[in-house]
Amino acid sequence: MVVNIVIHILLALMMPPLLIGVINRTKALMAGRRGAPLLQPYFELARLWRKGSVFSRTTSWLFRAGPLVALAATLLAASLVPFGGHNPPVAFVGDLVLFAYLFALARFFTTLAALDTGSSFEGMGAAREVTFGCLTEPVLFLVLVALARESGSLSLNGLLSHASGEMWPYGAAALLLMVGALFILLLAENCRIPFDDPTTHLELTMIHEVMVLDHSGPAFGLILYGAALKLFVLGALVLHVALPFGIGEGLLGWLAFCVGMLLLSVAVGLVESVMARLRLLQVPRLLVAAAALAAFALLLTVR
Amino acid sequence: MAGFESACFASSNIVIASVVVLLLASLPGVMLPSARVGQACTTLLVVIAALVGIPSSVVTLLARDTTAWDLFWPLPYGPAQLVLDPLAALFLLPIFLISCCGSLYALRYRPARGGYDRVMSSMYALLPGSMSLIVLAGDSLLFLIAWEAMALSCYLLLIADHHQQEVRDAGSLYLIATHTGTLALIALFALLYQLTGSLVLPASGSLSAVGPASTIIFLLALVGFGAKAGLMPLHVWLPSAHANAPSHASAIMSGVILKMGIYGIVRTVTLFDSPPLWWGLTLLGLGTVSAVAGVAFALGQHDLKRLLAYHSIENIGIICMGIGVGLCGLSLGRPGIALLGLAGGLLHLLNHAIFKALLFLGAGAVIHATGSRQLERMGGMLRVMPRTALFFLVGAAAICGLPPFNGFVSELLVYLGLFRQVMSESGSGAVLAALAIPALALVGGLAVACFVKVFGVVFLGTARQPLAADAHEPGWPMLLPMGLLALLCLLIGLAPLALAPLLEAAVSWHPLLQQESLSLTTTAPLGWLTLMGLALLGLLLLLTAFYLSRLRSSSCTTDATWGCGYPAPTPRMQYSASSFADGLVGLLAPLLRPYGHRPVLPQQELAPASSRFSSHVPEVVLDLWLLPLLRRLEQYSSFLRQLQHGQLHLYLLYIFATLFILMVWALW
Numbered sequence: 001m002v003v004n005i006v007i008h009i010l011l012a013l014m015m016p017p018l019l020i021g022v023i024n025r026t027k028a029l030m031a032g033r034r035g036a037p038l039l040q041p042y043f044e045l046a047r048l049w050r051k052g053s054v055f056s057r058t059t060s061w062l063f064r065a066g067p068l069v070a071l072a073a074t075l076l077a078a079s080l081v082p083f084g085g086h087n088p089p090v091a092f093v094g095d096l097v098l099f100a101y102l103f104a105l106a107r108f109f110t111t112l113a114a115l116d117t118g119s120s121f122e123g124m125g126a127a128r129e130v131t132f133g134c135l136t137e138p139v140l141f142l143v144l145v146a147l148a149r150e151s152g153s154l155s156l157n158g159l160l161s162h163a164s165g166e167m168w169p170y171g172a173a174a175l176l177l178m179v180g181a182l183f184i185l186l187l188a189e190n191c192r193i194p195f196d197d198p199t200t201h202l203e204l205t206m207i208h209e210v211m212v213l214d215h216s217g218p219a220f221g222l223i224l225y226g227a228a229l230k231l232f233v234l235g236a237l238v239l240h241v242a243l244p245f246g247i248g249e250g251l252l253g254w255l256a257f258c259v260g261m262l263l264l265s266v267a268v269g270l271v272e273s274v275m276a277r278l279r280l281l282q283v284p285r286l287l288v289a290a291a292a293l294a295a296f297a298l299l300l301t302v303r
Numbered sequence: 304m305a306g307f308e309s310a311c312f313a314s315s316n317i318v319i320a321s322v323v324v325l326l327l328a329s330l331p332g333v334m335l336p337s338a339r340v341g342q343a344c345t346t347l348l349v350v351i352a353a354l355v356g357i358p359s360s361v362v363t364l365l366a367r368d369t370t371a372w373d374l375f376w377p378l379p380y381g382p383a384q385l386v387l388d389p390l391a392a393l394f395l396l397p398i399f400l401i402s403c404c405g406s407l408y409a410l411r412y413r414p415a416r417g418g419y420d421r422v423m424s425s426m427y428a429l430l431p432g433s434m435s436l437i438v439l440a441g442d443s444l445l446f447l448i449a450w451e452a453m454a455l456s457c458y459l460l461l462i463a464d465h466h467q468q469e470v471r472d473a474g475s476l477y478l479i480a481t482h483t484g485t486l487a488l489i490a491l492f493a494l495l496y497q498l499t500g501s502l503v504l505p506a507s508g509s510l511s512a513v514g515p516a517s518t519i520i521f522l523l524a525l526v527g528f529g530a531k532a533g534l535m536p537l538h539v540w541l542p543s544a545h546a547n548a549p550s551h552a553s554a555i556m557s558g559v560i561l562k563m564g565i566y567g568i569v570r571t572v573t574l575f576d577s578p579p580l581w582w583g584l585t586l587l588g589l590g591t592v593s594a595v596a597g598v599a600f601a602l603g604q605h606d607l608k609r610l611l612a613y614h615s616i617e618n619i620g621i622i623c624m625g626i627g628v629g630l631c632g633l634s635l636g637r638p639g640i641a642l643l644g645l646a647g648g649l650l651h652l653l654n655h656a657i658f659k660a661l662l663f664l665g666a667g668a669v670i671h672a673t674g675s676r677q678l679e680r681m682g683g684m685l686r687v688m689p690r691t692a693l694f695f696l697v698g699a700a701a702i703c704g705l706p707p708f709n710g711f712v713s714e715l716l717v718y719l720g721l722f723r724q725v726m727s728e729s730g731s732g733a734v735l736a737a738l739a740i741p742a743l744a745l746v747g748g749l750a751v752a753c754f755v756k757v758f759g760v761v762f763l764g765t766a767r768q769p770l771a772a773d774a775h776e777p778g779w780p781m782l783l784p785m786g787l788l789a790l791l792c793l794l795i796g797l798a799p800l801a802l803a804p805l806l807e808a809a810v811s812w813h814p815l816l817q818q819e820s821l822s823l824t825t826t827a828p829l830g831w832l833t834l835m836g837l838a839l840l841g842l843l844l845l846l847t848a849f850y851l852s853r854l855r856s857s858s859c860t861t862d863a864t865w866g867c868g869y870p871a872p873t874p875r876m877q878y879s880a881s882s883f884a885d886g887l888v889g890l891l892a893p894l895l896r897p898y899g900h901r902p903v904l905p906q907q908e909l910a911p912a913s914s915r916f917s918s919h920v921p922e923v924v925l926d927l928w929l930l931p932l933l934r935r936l937e938q939y940s941s942f943l944r945q946l947q948h949g950q951l952h953l954y955l956l957y958i959f960a961t962l963f964i965l966m967v968w969a970l971w
Contacts, residue, residue, distance in 0.1 A: 102706065108754075
C-alpha cells in the first residue's frame with residue numbers, strides 16, 4: 001500500500017520528461033533522423049534550472065506566481081489519477097470535478113502570467129488557450145458522465161478501473177468513441193500537433209509556446225516540466241479507457257503501465273509525424289467533433 | 304437543553320431587533336442636519352445590526368425552529384405576521400453581511416456632501432431593511448409592501464447620478480421591469496388567497512401540488528420572482544441597472560436583491576407538499592440557459608460593470624440549476640440528490656453574494672481611479688493598487704469556481720447532484736441532467752476566459768491611457784470590506800464543513816430532508832476539500848520557497864518585454880479586451896449577434912489613412928426582440944392614450960366609476 005503510493009509519486013515526478021523524449025525520438029525516426037537522446041528533456045530541464053532569469057519590466061509578482069500555481073495544481077491532479085491497476089494516493093467521491101477544475105486553475109494562472117507581460121503576442125496565445133479550453137472542458141465532462149453512469153462510481157479511480165476492467169466486453173462501442181474523444185483532448189490540452197506545434201517557438205500561430213515567450217531560466221524549466229506532467233496525467237487517463245483489460249497490480253502492473261505510457265507517446269509521435277498543424281480557425285471544428293464523439297458515447301450509455 | 308432553547312428564543316428576538324435597527328438606520332441619513340454625520344450614524348447602525356444580526360441568525364438557523372410574531376395592523380386584512388424560520392434566517396445572512404460591507408465602503412467611495420447623498424445613505428439602510436422584512440414576512444400583504452419598498456429604495460439608489468441620461472434610462476427600465484414582475488406576484492398572492500382563504504402564507508408543505516391552481520402559481524412565481532432574479536429571458540433590466548448604479552449599490556443589487564427573487568421561488572415551492580418533476584426540470588433547464596447565455600454575453604462586454612452584471616445572470620443560472628436538481632430529487636424521492644442540489648444552490652447563493660459584492664467593490668475602486676468603466680482604457684492597475692488587485696483576483700478565481708475558493712465548493716455540490724441524477728434515473732430526468740453537466744463545464748470554461756480577460760486587461764500590463772496623477776490605493780474603509788469578503792471566499796473554500804449544518808437546517812422544511820441519517824458530510828466530500836485545499840496551498844508554498852531560493856542564488860536581470868524584435872512598443876499595442884474575447888465571440892456569434900464598423904483599407908495606397916474600428920455586442924433579448932415587439936404593440940394600442948390626458952378630475956371620475964361598477968357587481 002505505502003510502497004504503491006511511493007511508486008506513484010516517484011513515477012509522477014520522474015517519468016513525464018521521458019514521454020517528451022520518446023515523442024521527439026519517434027518523430028526523428030519517422031523523419032529519417034537519428035534524433036536526440038531519450039533523456040534530452042531531463043538535460044534541458046537541468047540546464048534551465050542552472051540558468052539566470054530575465055524579467056520584463058512590466059511584470060509583477062503574478063508573472064512569477066503563474067508557473068508555480070500551474071505546477072502545484074497539476075501535481076495535485078497527478079495524485080488523483082490511478083496509474084495502472086493501483087489505487088491513486090487520493091480518491092474520494094467527486095474527485096473527478098476537482099481533477100477537471102485543477103486544470104482550469106492552472107490555465108487561469110498561466111494565461112494571467114502571459115497577459116502580465118503586456119505583449120500582444122502573449123495576449124494572443126492566452127486568448128487561444130482560454131478559447132480552446134472552453135471547448136475541451138465539456139468534452140472531458142461528457143466522457144466523465146458517460147463513465148460515471150456505466151460504473152456507478154463518482155471517483156476517478158472507480159470510474160477508470162471499471163472502464164479498463166469490466167466495461168469493454170459489453171460497452172466497446174461507447175468506449176471506442178470515448179477513446180477517440182479523449183485522444184483529441186490529450187493532443188489539444190497538451191498543445192501537440194495538429195493543434196499547436198511545440199517545436200517552432202516564434203510563429204504567431206502558436207498557443208502554448210507563445211504564451212511563455214517571456215519566461216526564462218528556472219521558471220521556464222518549471223513550465224516545461226509542468227507541461228510534461230500534464231501530458232503524463234492526461235495520458236494515464238486515456239490509457240485507462242483505451243486498454244481493453246485491467247492492468248494487474250504489483251511490480252508487473254507498474255511495468256505494464258510504464259510500457260503503456262511509452263506506447264502512448266509513440267502514438268502521439270506518429271500522429272505528429274504524419275499530420276500537419278491545422279489552421280487556427282479549424283481547431284474549434286475538431287474540438288466540436290471530439291465533443292460530438294463524446295456525446296454519442298454518452299447517448300449509448302444513457303439510452 | 305432548556306438553556307439552549309431559551310437561547311434560541313432569545314436569538315430569534317435579537318434577529319428581529321437587529322432588523323429594526325437596520326430599518327431605523329435609514330432615519331439619520333435624511334434627518335440629521337449634517338449629511339456627513341448622518342452617513343456616519345447610518346453606517347454605524349448598519350454595522351451594529353450586522354454584528355448582532357449575523358451571529359443570532361446563525362444560532363436561530365442551527366436551532367431549526369420557527370418563531371412567529373403577530374404585529375399590530377389596523378388594516379382590514381387580518382393580522383400581519385413576522386415568521387422567522389431556518390430558510391429566512393439563511394437569507395438574512397447575505398443581507399446583513401453585504402449591507403455592512405457596502406455602507407463601510409461608501410464612507411470613502413461616496414462621502415455624503417448633502418443634496419441627493421442624504422437620500423442615498425438613507426436608502427442604503429432602507430433597502431436591506433425592507434429585504435429582511437421580505438424574508439420575515441408571514442403574510443402576503445406585508446410581503447408585497449416590503450417588496451415594493453425594496454423596489455423603490457433600490458430605484459432611488461440606482462439613479463444616484465441622475466444628471467446622466469443613461470442612468471435615468473436604466474432607472475426607468477428597472478422600474479418598468481420590477482413592476483411588471485410585481486403584477487405577476489399580486490396575481491400569485493390572489494390565487495393563494497383563493498386556495499387558503501387567508502392572506503397569511505400557508506405552512507410549508509400544506510398545499511397540494513396537484514391541479515391547475517398550483518401549476519399557475521408556480522408559473523407566476525417563475526415570472527414574477529424570475530424577473531427580479533434576472534433569469535435569462537426576463538433579465539432585460541439587469542445589465543444597465545447594475546452598470547449605472549454606484550458601485551456599492553451594484554454590490555448590494557447583485558449580491559442580495561437578485562437573491563430575493565430566488566427566495567421567492569424557493570418559498571413558493573416550500574408551500575407545496577411534493578413538487579412535480581417538471582417543476583424541477585423547468586428550473587434546471589432555465590438555469591442552464593441563463594448560466595450559458597449569461598456568461599456568453601459577459602464575454603462580449605467592454606464595460607467592466609456591465610460585464611459583472613451579466614455574470615450575475617450566469618450565477619443566478621447556476622443557483623437555479625442547483626435548486627432544480629434539488630426539486631427533482633424531492634419529487635423522485637431521492638433525499639441524497641435533493642440535499643446536494645438544494646444545499647449546492649443555496650451555498651452558491653451565499654457564495655455569489657460574497658464574491659460578486661467583492662468584485663463590484665473592487666471595480667468601484669478601479670473606476671474611481673481611472674474615471675471610466677471602459678475596459679479598453681485601463682491596464683496596469685496592479686502597480687497602482689496592489690491590495691485591491693489581490694482581492695479582485697481572489698474574487699475572480701472564486702467566481703470561476705476554481706479551487707480552493709468558495710465557488711468551487713458550491714459548484715461541486717451542484718455537479719454531484721447532477722451526476723447522481725444521471726446515474727440513478729432514466730428518462731427525461733437523466734437526459735436533462737446529462738446535458739446540464741457539460742453545459743456547466745462550458746460555463747466554467749467561459750467564466751475563466753472572461754475573468755482572465757478582465758483581470759489581465761484591468762490590472763496587468765501597462766496603463767493604456769495616462770492615469771490621474773493622484774490615482775492610488777483606496778483608503779481602509781474601502782479596503783477593509785474587500786479584504787473581509789476575500790477572506791470569506793478563501794475560508795469557505797477551505798472549510799466548507801463549517802457551513803454544512805447551516806445548509807442542512809435551511810433545507811429541512813421537507814420531511815424527506817429531515818432524516819437524521821442524511822447529512823452533507825456523508826453525501827459530499829467536504830472534509831476532503833479542506834484536505835485538498837491545504838495540500839494545494841502547501842505544494843504552492845513549497846514550490847515558491849524552492850523557486851525563490853533558486854532565484855536568489857542566480858543572476859536576475861530586468862529588460863523590456865520581448866516584442867519579437869520590435870524595439871519601440873507602446874501601451875496601445877497590448878492585446879485589448881475585445882481582441883482577447885474575439886475568438887469566442889466569433890464562435891458564439893449566432894447567440895451574441897455582434898456587430899461593428901470595420902474599416903475598408905484601400906488596396907493601392909502604400910500607407911492607408913487613419914481609420915476607426917468598433918465592435919459591439921447588443922443586449923439581444925431587449926434590443927432585438929422586446930423593443931421591436933413593444934414598438935409594434937404601441938402602434939396598435941396608441942388609441943388608448945386618449946384615456947390618459949392629465950386632467951385630475953377625470954381621473955377621479957375613473958376611480959369613482961370603477962368603484963361603482965365593482966359595487967354593483969358585488970351586490971348583484
